Amino acid sequence: MKFGLFYELQLPKSRDGDDWDADAERRIYDEMLEQVELADKVGFDYVFEVEHHFLEEYSHSSAPELMMAALSQRTRNIRLGHGIALTPPAYNHPARVAERAAALDILSGGRVELGTGESSSDMELGGFGVDRGLKKAMWEEATREIATMMCTVPYPGFEGEFFSMPPRNVIPKPVQQPHPPLWVAASRRETTMVAARLGIGSLGFGFETPDELGERAEEYWRLVREECYPIGHAINPALAVLSTFMMADTDEEARRRSANGPGFFSYSLGYYYNPLTGGRHQPGRRNVYRDYLDRQQAFAEAAEPTDEVQRALFRAAQGRTAIGTDDTVRANIKAYEDNHLDVLILVAQCGDRSHEHIMESIERFGANVLPEFRERHESEHRPWRRKQLAGVEHPVNSSI
């Protein structure tokens, strides 16, 4: 199993403040740079950063390609993941996604992971004029063409349902050919199976349990072997799962340091993605953190929902997997390894957690937990993956 860090660039307001201090956004950008530099040094394999727009407090990461460009010059090995880039054409013209990913691949020496997706918040869909009912079809059409743009000379042009362009040579071309590994954001099981049938990685935002993961992995790999019709020109069979993350000398201290991070992450995600709340968000006026503090008790006491997306929010708030001591975290994530997870992506920067505690956790994880998993990744997981892929004729471009 490999490990990544995940960034929304969260920036909650203070309870009593109606705005951030003037330095706040610069501070969290600087902190992310420091955290990922450290993660690179201690052996983390991936960093994934979201693309979100207008989701105040929840995510101030609207131009991840710029952060990734900066990171490409400050890191040596860590792979730089879009987690994800929004590909419906109204957000980003497909040629611009292809150009930016290729340029980043050059700058980073071939370290790009191209996660793709649609988002479903009213703030973003409405802000860019994306029809909710068409966004999946838009995603598919654009993602297929982005992959083709990166490896054809010239790109032959396209007359589609959602965008069209004449023949052009889309340049530069990425270092990784035919294109960087492709992923899709999957907050529901159904989308993980879409990923399998289209031959791309599933960035699981469902906070799945190890048992759920095991069942999904079995079906995912069966579909990759038997029913895969690749959207790209090489497949990236891979399953990733998110977990909130904080480590310390004792479980109690880790939970204390975890602070309101998982709770706010969950609340603000649910707030923006629920049309009844996110659709009525008052830009520039609302204090989502204050809402969360006022309502956290109601959410804390609720039972686990069965609806998959709601359940993910509930579990995100619980922070059960990777919050604790070395032993606690090691034992919990071993259960994912046993169920053949490829990448565990850790959410450290969220809510009102401190930069210092996040840095300590990254250092501790790299020193005390990561090495044994890395060893078994090479000795056990890679051979297991080779068996899963036996007989698959599609070319593979995967960093797992």
Next chain:
Amino acid sequence: MASARLDKIVDDELKARLTQANEQLRAGKATEAVRGLADTFLWMLRTRPEMLDATVPLRAGRTMPLVMRWPALGANLSLASVRAREPQIEFVRDRFALSEAITYFEFALDTAIAQGF
């Protein structure tokens, strides 16, 4: 090859319907698959009308009707028809992408297994 998950379906008619949809996905016939799956979901609701009353727990004690989780990707379940207990699916588009058809297929299959068909 048949999916192990399809083999969990006991009801022969439903299994045949979902197997046909899977074949359509394999053939890249996304629109045909969606139309067939919409018909299949309505068949499930007619066969087990109690599904119309089932709810799914959300957070903070709220619930939503199970049937309204049917994906709204262009083959949309009409809320008014559910309330009238005569569920209908309205097609607001005449062409579907493969990813949409897969989503409908997986939803129908998951629901069928969960409902013990």
